[in-house]
Amino acid sequence: MDSRLDAFLAHLAEQRWLAPRSVETYGYAVRAYLTHLQGRGRTPEKADQKAVRDYLKSRQRNGLGPGGIHQAIIALRHFYRFLGAVDPTVGIPLPRLRPKLPEPLTRDEITRLLEQPGGPRFVHIRDKAILELLYATGLRISELVCLEAGQIELDTGTLRVRGKGGRERIVPFGRRAGQALERYRALRRRRFPEIAGVLFLTARGGPLRRTHLWRRLKDYARQAGVTRRVSPHVLRHYAGFRTMPSCLGLSVGRPQF
Template sequence: MDREYSDFLTFLRIEKRASKHTVSSYEKDIAHFLKYIDQRWNISAAEVSYVHIREYLTELYAEKLARTTVARKISSLRSFYTYLLREESVVENPLTLIHVPRKGKRLPSFFYEEEMLQLFDSVDTETDLGKRNSALLELFYATGIRVGECIKLDVKDFDIYLETLLVKGKGGKERYVPVGSFAAEALTVYINESRPRLKPQDDALFLNYTGKRLTARGIQKILNKLSVDASLTSRMSPHILRHTFATHLLNEGADLRTVQELLGHTDLAATQIYTHVTKDRLREVYRNTHPRA
């Protein structure tokens, strides 16, 4: 099964155009399973039955893994065996009757508008790196892009005149998103004034102090520092800023389909988690609409 395992990973990269992170997750999950069945029963993937999968599940639960982790592992194996069935390497999929444990629903974390204002006010825009940080923060909040999408941005992807951004999303899909006036201004200042002085080594939009393209880790370090400088008690990350973007849009009346398009979600269900509203918004609506409020 070593060849089939390797071919499956190639299938993910080439045919499915999965991201490096996705391929890495599949690789680890399937390798863990193949090692388990070899040590536990001394069998290959082609010999696995429903009974073996059930015992493997029991083992995962005994390790007290999170439901999301178990669900991910089963999903990886289901995809692997679907591929093996297609390639006629197995005669049946042993996971057909296996039900993925339901993920516990968890509301996304987000910042209130007052906290975002506190963040913007705390950014030092007197230095070149400060102007870059301001543009970075404004862009995350204005567009809700993923960190993986942000690090791929080149200067040409930002249209200064139309105030739009070309975003290269998951699976090679591209979308245009509008950039608000505050973010557009911060980006324009950074591109025209600060970026040239950072001595860019390529066309990357966001650079580190050596002129190289910012990495995801570098962006997280910047956001951590901004959070400390603003004296915020909540942690900050690109994903939390993405949650904030979607939450604020919906709280102000944006329709779900529009937010789905802006976020680059292929499934509306992925966007529906943001339909929660803040307590302040609930109180405001109640006071303005209830006859005896």
Template sequence: MQSNLTKTQKTQQHEHPLVAQFIDMLWLEQGLSDNTLSSYRSDLKLFRLFLLECDTDIDKASFDDIVRFQHHLVELKRAKNTVTRMISALRRFYNYLQTHHLIAINPTSKVVMPKADKKLPKTLSQQQVEALLDAPNIDDAIENRDYAMLELLYATGMRVTELVSLQMPQISLQQGVIRVIGKGNKERLVPMGEVAVDALTNYIQYSRNELLKVSSDVLFPSKRGTQMTRQTFWHRIKAYAIRANISVELSPHTLRHAFATHLVNHGADLRVVQLLLGHSDLSTTQIYTHVAKARLQELHSVHHPRA
């Protein structure tokens, strides 16, 4: 078994050419993000490693191989959503190979996809959001930048990656809108609201030039004057949450979820929320109706005398 593993590990040092071709297609034709491409590559690499230990390779996989891989993932106690994502990646890969006549039979064509668990996104109450937004000290240049970023996140519901990538030409303070470039390089216009516009105006007027080291269009530079990473801003959010005594477990999308949930709670049309979030499918947005219902049930159980 040890010799097999050694052989497999040596083979794994080289990506299969069909996998490389598939990843290139996703990048060139669909403009997927680096994180998404990395996820596809990782899933296909894991499947190939499984196959190589069974003395076959990814271009020779059969329906039975796919089923065995599913069972293997279950035995490893992988989450149902993870299994669903991996099988979905395999299906997309083999659909691509069959469409381009690189394989004769698609081994995933009869595979039954496991149903993913619907997890309600963690969000914040309006009071918690206000406490978080009040945490930065706007007299400090870096914290003034962070305040503008937090206000913009909550006002627009954009992704953190979209936020840190913003360039000056993408904003219009006069019209109060921002041109967001989302997944697949798709653009959407999102209104900012008066509070976010004021926060952004103040930051640009008093703090941005102090942070810039060289001439740049980056809207929110790091303390080194370059584009900030999403990880850096995520750490900043957690620090402000601690300062605001927020004990809820946060994620990089917490304010995005809060934006959508609070809109739905106040009666916003689901399709409008879909456009603002940049979701390609309405079913993705519908999760926020479940969040709103869950919150109503929670309030009812706490405050109703006969709950």
């Protein structure tokens, strides 16, 4: 059973490109579930909806709140999809949660973070373009790592993104992000002229993965002296907050040019 759990976690990290913290959360929930079933002489394939409900109730009795129950159900759904077995979580409703907004960074923290990738190396120029683009557009990290050069129009300062549900949208970006992208694209063409496909590459020419980007962002936050948790989602939230209509009387962050 441990081998299947290990294979599942490797699948989440390497195929689904989940962040390390998400993989850890899913692993904890599934491991607890397998232990619960083993203590009752059952396997995941033989478990029914009642067995899942019993497991969730036992977690609730041990103090797990609605957010944890929600995560546990999602983790089990992914696990059964990975196994290709009948999913006993079908019909079990997810707890209703209040959306928890990430704590926004201050103007000074954002400025210091964006100034970090200032070196001459390929990874510095690439990361500068990534941070400026995340800040300017609020792209999801999954959208950014799949972005191709043909989706970006530097002349108009826009890019085309295919998001959730396969719907395409046009996203504008400012002059600063455009300059960083132009510099990176020129360097990428010189360094990897034969590689097509995704825009953002590793130093060896491979596709950039979400976990790698998470680590880079955390490193830059530490170098910038930002002590609170920083993630691509925080920048996405900040971009959305910054671009709210001016009639709301909000004025935050660095202006777009």
